[in-house]
Amino acid sequence: xxxxxxxxxxxxxxxxxxxxFLHIVNREKARLLERLVKKHKPELALxxxxxxxxxxxxxxxxxxxxxxxxxxxxxxxxxxxxxKNIAAAGLSGKVDVVVxxxxxxMRKIHGRVDFVFxxxxxxxxxxxxxxxxxxxxxxxxxxxxxxxxxxGQLQGYIGHVRDSxxxxxxxxxxxxxxxxxxxxx
Numbered sequence: 001x002x003x004x005x006x007x008x009x010x011x012x013x014x015x016x017x018x019x020x021f022l023h024i025v026n027r028e029k030a031r032l033l034e035r036l037v038k039k040h041k042p043e044l045a046l047x048x049x050x051x052x053x054x055x056x057x058x059x060x061x062x063x064x065x066x067x068x069x070x071x072x073x074x075x076x077x078x079x080x081x082x083x084k085n086i087a088a089a090g091l092s093g094k095v096d097v098v099v100x101x102x103x104x105x106m107r108k109i110h111g112r113v114d115f116v117f118x119x120x121x122x123x124x125x126x127x128x129x130x131x132x133x134x135x136x137x138x139x140x141x142x143x144x145x146x147x148x149x150x151x152g153q154l155q156g157y158i159g160h161v162r163d164s165x166x167x168x169x170x171x172x173x174x175x176x177x178x179x180x181x182x183x184x185x
């Protein structure tokens with residue numbers, strides 16, 4: 001039943017986003033997230049930039065039964081919309097929506113994080129905060145969205161995941177944009 005509920009909610013968000021020019025990940029990017037979550041089966045996933053919960057639904061519905069997603073949104077209004085969408089998708093029990101600045105939240109997280117999806121915020125500062133707190137261990141998956149659009153602004157992050165020796169990193173090109181997927185060594 002959960003898949004049917006979430007499919008209907010995702011289709012509704014797609015229509016809403018088209019009508020209101022809301023920048024959500026598209027289906028192609030969402031399917032990459034889905035494949036990664038299904039393959040790696042994270043117990044704890046993090047997301048920055050919840051917006052209305054679209055990518056959170058894609059991630060949460062593919063988590064293992066015991067998996068949880070913590071998604072961070074700076075806008076209280078958008079976070080409230082996300083909570084409603086996540087509930088309508090039947091996923092409230094798997095997702096915690098946190099209102100706040102992503103970097104502030106990342107600095108407070110301790111314990112292993114298996115999957116991270118950066119969709120807004122200072123990716124490098126957030127990742128370094130997680131590394132400093134010992135949250136990113138061998139096999140942790142880090143996904144950065146909008147890498148092609150913000151290529152110039154993300155050079156520090158790209159250099160870190162590609163050249164630090166800590167990650168095996170690959171770029172996924174979607175034509176108009178791209179995502180960087182990095183696995184902690």
